[in-house]
Amino acid sequence: MSGAPTRVFIARLAGVAVFDPAGDQVGRVRDVVAALRLAPRPPRVLGLVVEVAGRRTVFLPITRVTVFEADAVIFDGRLNVRRFEKRESETLVIGQMLDRTVRFRDTGEPVAVVDVAMEPTRTRDWLVGKVAVRRRTGRGLRKRGESLVVNWDDVEGFSAVEYGQGAAGLIAAFERLKPADLANIMHELPEKRRAEVAVALDDERLADILEELPEDDQIEILGKLGVDRAADVLEAMGPDDAADLLGDLPTEQREQLLTLMEPHEAAPVRRLLTYPDHSAGGLMTTAPVVVPPDATVAEALALIRRPDMNPALAAQVYVCRPPTATPTGRYLGTVHFQKLLREPPPTLVSGIVDAELDTLRPTMSLEAVAMFLATYNLVAGAVVDENGHLLGSVTIDDVLDHLLPEDWREAVMDAAAEESADRDPEEEALRGDTQ
Structure with missing residues (x-):
């Protein structure tokens, strides 16, 4: 791979622009897809998740990337525009690996994952060979919070199901994204990880993101927050968006949340809920200038x-x-x-x-x-x-x-997708052979 560095820290790829050989930007990196293998073999990197026009995410095989730079990824120009769908055997590196608690294999000491690095092999494969970790507690003369980079086989615990993983690293990787873009990333995450990210976000940021998410995601996330936190987030949302969300909840749950909201925040939401959804009253915001x-x-x-x-x-x-x-x-x-x-x-x-x-x-x-x-x-x-x-x-x-139809953004890209083959042989070969 011409121009390839010897090591790429994956969290730093978040949001990096992706260009074709002519220099035209086609999208931005949203994540990296890897396949975990039996220990101590390092994960194999399969490709990049790239967000293209219409906030659609597609899969770019790692074999098609020709250059990694600090502010750009260049590929050979071949891109299948079918929507990316993560398979059970695959892991999203940024979305699922960052913030995990793993342990040093020799001492059992718990450490937090802050980044992982991929490295090329002689066969043009890329493997996750390094892990950047931060110590959670002091050990001997070492300082609390010390960070270091270790080999993949020096730690264990990536394959275990972890609860309460946290999301500080993932949020930091995408802190400059607009709410609509971060909402798109959250939509693609597994349900467990999506809940962890939601819990870690502050009320205002989560409120902005909820306004951009599909109805099912909104209801799911709100249900994972607990009623007190959910009421705080609803207060931070625009009254019209809060009313739309509450209108989709069962009457008892809706009334419980409205009661927990500050009266002056709940009052305009209650007014909006009295109007039909597809009327001017149901569409309006109660906070114009x-x-x-x-x-x-x-x-x-x-x-x-x-x-x-x-x-x-x-x-x-x-x-x-x-x-x-x-x-x-x-x-x-x-x-x-x-x-x-x-x-x-x-x-x-x-x-x-x-x-x-x-x-x-x-x-x-x-x-x-x-x-x-x-x-x-x-x-x-x-x-x-x-x-x-x-x-x-x-x-x-x-x-x-x-x-507009709920899936209008996807429909735009689906029209382009019909011009390409339903299956990409190179992609199928790469993602089908993960051992």
């Missing part, structure tokens, strides 16, 4: 500049008489962010508000909401009740989530 009429342009811009603000919500502010928490006082109109950018900072928003734009009613259907946004070229619309109070805002991303 709302300002009073005496607010200045500078104050409004400061609110939509917040880094955690959804881009669709940040596209406009709603002007309402106090109170400005939904349901608000009387709704006066909308000011789009482009209008804010054109006006002097001291200008009052009441002087530039668009009071002529129609509003949505909470009972409007999904199709009616979509047509409203399309008609007025909007990315969000105000939901107002019959008394003129702002209840919330429906954003285009929520509309698309409900209009």
Whole structure:
């Protein structure tokens, strides 16, 4: 393998860009697939899990990789776009090996795995030959927390089922990922490992990830957290996303979680649960950007500049008489962010508000909401009740989530997959011979 280093630490590959021979990026490394073998033989590396367009993961055989660099992986250009599915005999190195507790074979001392390294052989195979570990307790003159790299056959315990594995190393490997990308990785993990990662994440990060996961994964993870932690995570979610998740739970479980949430956090979620799923009320968020009429342009811009603000919500502010928490006082109109950018900072928003734009009613259907946004070229619309109070805002991303088929991303790649053979002979040979 030209350009191949003598050792590659696998956790450092997380998120590294993958390029074809022409220099075009096709995706990013999400994990490495290995096959454990009878001790003391080191695991054989089978290939990389690569995330390509549409957040789809595919398998890239290790034999097709030509170069490993610090910030790039280059392969020979041949890539089967069938969705990757892990087999029972295979292990995801980043997803399943990091954070494990193993033991030194000669002393029995427990150590934590922080990384593993693969090394090439003369036959162009790659084997997991080294393990980076951290001591959990002091031994003799050695310091607590000492890290060292040892041979694979110096430790044992990778094949045992471990409970309470932890996930600090895996989370560190992917700490720069956006929530949607980390959600995709968690979806591919075994159920046990997925629960361990969820437990290790802080409430805000887990809330962001849950919003990107399929419904079944959301319910599964929430059930593994315990009711107190689950209530905390629901509080950190957007009210509309929390309502969607709670709406899929049995009535008794839903009410238990709502009771454990802070009253001011539970109140908007309870309101959203009263609306049908595919109505404007069921789609809306109860936390749009709302300002009073005496607010200045500078104050409004400061609110939509917040880094955690959804881009669709940040596209406009709603002007309402106090109170400005939904349901608000009387709704006066909308000011789009482009209008804010054109006006002097001291200008009052009441002087530039668009009071002529129609509003949505909470009972409007999904199709009616979509047509409203399309008609007025909007990315969000105000939901107002019959008394003129702002209840919330429906954003285009929520509309698309409900209009498109649940598997639309996979369908895009499936069309491309039909152009290639259902079975890749080289991949089948590599993954079929793991001994």
